[in-house]
Structure formats: structure tokens, C-alpha cells
Amino acid sequence: MESEFLGWLRTRLPASPWLRLGPGDDAAVLRLGEAREAPADVAPADVIVTTDLLTHGVDFRVGSDDPRRIGRKALAVNLSDLAAMAAIPRAALFSVALPRHGALELAQALYEGILPLAEQFQVAIAGGDTNTWDGGLVICVTAMGVTGPGGVLKRSGALPGDDILVTGPLGGSILGHQFDFQPRVQEALQLMQRYELHAGLDCSDGLARDIARLCEASGCGAEIDLARVPIADDAKMLSRQQANGVTPLEHALHDGEDFELILAVAPEEATRMLADRSLTTPLARIGRFVAEPGLWQVAASGQRKPLSPKGWEH
């Protein structure tokens, strides 16, 4: 539904002098100040802003998931979107629709998960809106940041021939990683400052689907080397537990909520990055962008066939 709706919406949105990027990337880039407010040689600071709405039954389950983990996740997914822009987080707003029964206790527990993560990333809780209603829990977070020293990382800009890098193992996040992941804020800032990244986004809806999105924004295609996709231990465990024939690799390709960074980098630059032992997060080179539109899977044998995203669509 969302992609169809966004296609409809984009034809109706007028241009705006305040909007430098978006909608359509992980976050929007706004230049809110009047040009006249600053001398010509001072660039007004850009604001990078993103919002995510999480609902009971889709993103978490009240009753079975610890509300502290739910609150943490609501902030973390927004920080991951800021990481995908290589932005420095600054502030967040939290709005909730709480079921009437036990609303106060639930709101407090959500914040007990939010506050430590906010402190870790020096994010100010700037406000919010607390409501009760006759429905299930809904949380909406808006996070704001500023441009990092290396500039803004966009989805557009991947070039045919660029390598595809990811920052960590993928799949099986439903076993816990969907709540406990570390938003790749510092990693994105560090990589954006040290290396020439052509494009990037965070892997939230499945590796295949998110690479397809990066391709769409960049006007290219991509080949994924199946043998190089780093598979999380949870993907293997989930495959064993469910015993439904979904392989660990398929979990890694399609599960979603990994919140690792997917990056487009020229091959020589990728080689330098892979050799950089000072990075705190493992990088894996899992394929390349190609001129031909479409998404392709390449087996260890070299056999190449189309890959259809099966990832999560909200």
C-alpha cells in the first residue's frame, strides 16, 4: 500500500524552498532559515528529520514484548534512519496512543527504554503528545539531526561498478535483534568522513528490497553474490526452529529489521574500507551495482538469475 500511496502523493506535492531533499530518502533535509538571516559566506545549518510510526501487532506486541524494549525500538529505528543519512542526532519527539487500561504504567515503561538510548546518543527529548484511546498502542517518533562533517549520505548516487557493502550479519531479527540493535550512527559518521561513499541506506525492510530501493533512487541495478551475504546466527536458528524450508540465506535476504547500513562504494575505496582495522563494525562486500536495471542473485557457480524482494512492506 505504502509504495502505491507514495507514488500518488509525489505527483501532488509542490516544490518548497525549504526542502533540500525528500520525501523519498531515509530522512528529509530541510534548510529552514531565511537566506537573509545569514551572511552570504555562512551556510545555514541544515536540519535532517525523519519519522516512524510503530503499531501493536506489526512492530511489536504489547503483552509479550517488554514495553521498555518497545520504547527503545521506537527511538532506535529513527536513529537508524538518521544514521542512513550520516547525520548527527540531536533531538526526538515521542507521541503515543495508549490503551486506557494501565496507560500511565505503560508510558513510564516505554520511557525506561527510551531514556538510556537517548542518553547514549545525546538525543534531547524535545516533546511529544501523550494520549489514551480505545485502541492498541501506537508510537510515533520524530528524530532530528544535523549534517555530519562528511556531509549527507543519500540513496541516489550509486554508480554501475560500485561495490555493495553491508555493516553486519543479516536475518532472523525477529528473535531479538529487532529490539536490541545498535543504530549505526557512529559507524555512518566515521565512514562518511573517512571514505567516499556514493550512496547508502539502512536495511529495514529486507536486504533485497532495500538494495532494490537504492537501485531505484540511483537509476541502476544490482547483483548480490549469495555466498558473500553475511548470515546472522539468528537467521540460522530461526530456520532450524521454524523448519518450514526457509533457508538461513533466505532469512538474510528478506527478513528485514536488521538496521545495518547498505553502502555503494567504488571498488578501490571498498578495498581500503575492508582493510581498515580501526572500524568498530565488520564490513562485508556482497555484490555490485550494475547498469542494467533489476536485482540479480549470483550463485557461487557464477549462475545469475533474477531476485525478487520478499521483504516486509508496511
Add this chain to the structure above:
Amino acid sequence: MESEFLGWLRTRLPASPWLRLGPGDDAAVLRLGEAREAPADVAPADVIVTTDLLTHGVDFRVGSDDPRRIGRKALAVNLSDLAAMAAIPRAALFSVALPRHGALELAQALYEGILPLAEQFQVAIAGGDTNTWDGGLVICVTAMGVTGPGGVLKRSGALPGDDILVTGPLGGSILGHQFDFQPRVQEALQLMQRYELHAGLDCSDGLARDIARLCEASGCGAEIDLARVPIADDAKMLSRQQANGVTPLEHALHDGEDFELILAVAPEEATRMLADRSLTTPLARIGRFVAEPGLWQVAASGQRKPLSPKGWEH
């Protein structure tokens, strides 16, 4: 629930170098840029940000309310919060949780109400998050603006002896004004630039409750002259229709969703404002702030007794 929760939360929020005002006012004021990014003689632009979450059954009813009016309201209440800060609106983000059945049509209809209002106030739609779920419609809007030429209007700052002014008639908004009101953005900017306003907020939860909030933020009390409260025609009609003994004046004091401005102004200044025929909105002087804490109603006879807010608490 909300006020109890906010009391709990405020004791747990650490100070932040980015947060110049908030939470606790109609919107937060953020200074996001690093000091080092601008020369010492250039003030970094502040960002004024607010968020409101609206739910089915509380703020609107899907099925009986036109979704275009629902969408418009979701943006308008946020613009009213920016008006309450005398801010210039710049951008908004829209997140929705949509019932699965008819989700696309509903999302489109919401936007058909949002877009004309966004255009009227030159607000860029900077992004959002569109979700479907097994619950009722929830809309969360975050609106961002910049400081107007007259500066920021806060809830704190009312002085004993100040007059209380309101920008329009009150009460009965449930008959339609709750959807069709004009956010007082231009009025706030104009008044803030021309006159010395000590404090202000928008009347969203009932005149009595919102004046009590302004008193709390300013550390004072207030007397309302009952005979001077401007009563909306809808308050009179609602009183007749419901025939439950609630008078038009009680509707004006307690109904909420008027979205008029409540201002604290020195008496001489108030007199000048009331004589200003270039203002597009009628102003009414309805009472005064006093040193004694509490909220008081003053009858035409001069009799003074406590006034308890009965307005809406989310």
C-alpha cells in the same frame, strides 16, 4: 493521565545543550547547530517543533467525519501550536496508522484535506510514515518552523496586572469549528511584531484549563470576567440542542478545540491592541492575571469565586 505522566517524565529528562525551551510549552525551541559552525556574531537559526497525535474516537470519527476534514485538522492543530509560539511554519511530517480496509483511499482523502492547508501556510510536506494495521485511524503530525521577527511567544512571562486577551469567540467547536478553524499563525506573527506580548498559548483544551496552564507556567493566578467572555454562536446552538443545562458560557469556558490565542499583555498595551483596526481578528479583553495563585470567575456583580477547569484532558 497526561499531566501526571509529564510530571513523572520531567524529573527524568536530562538537560540538553540543543534544547532552548521545552518540553512543557506549545512547542519546543531547538538550536541544533554547533556553535563553531557560525561566526560569533551570527545567531544560529532556532527550530521550533511540535507534534500532535490524533486518534479515532477521540479527535475525530472515521465513518462520520469527512476524512479530508480529519487530515486538515491534523495539520491545523500543529500549526496552531506554532502560532502559539509566534513561529513561522516551514515543514510538516505526516505519519498514519490506517485500518487495512480501504487504506489507500483513506490516505488519499486525508491528504486532500492536508495539501490545501499546507499550501495556504507554505508548509513543505517533508516526509512521513504510512502504515496499515488491525486498529483504527491514528494520525501523528510533526510541524517545524522558525522564529518570527518578533521572537518566541512563551507560556511563561505573564505578570500580575496583565490583561487576558483572546482572539475570537469560544465554545461549541464540536459543531464544526474543531475541523474548520483557521490557525492563528498570521495573527500571532503580526501581534508579536507590533506589540509587547508577555505570554501566550493557544486555547485547545478549554479556556479555563488553558488559562490555568498559562498561570502555572508564569507563576501567577487569573480572574476571568464572565460577562466579557466572547461566546461563539455554536456554543449557544449546542446549549439549545443538548438541553442538558450546560449554558453557552460554560461551553465557552470549558469546551476546548477553539484554537484561538490567549495572550498576557500589560493593560496600556492591551488598550492599544483593542484600538488597532488593522487587525484581521477581533480581540476581547476577558480578565486579568493576579499575583494570587488560582483561577477565579468574576460575575457582572463583582462577585468572585473559584473556577475549576472542566476542559478536555487527553
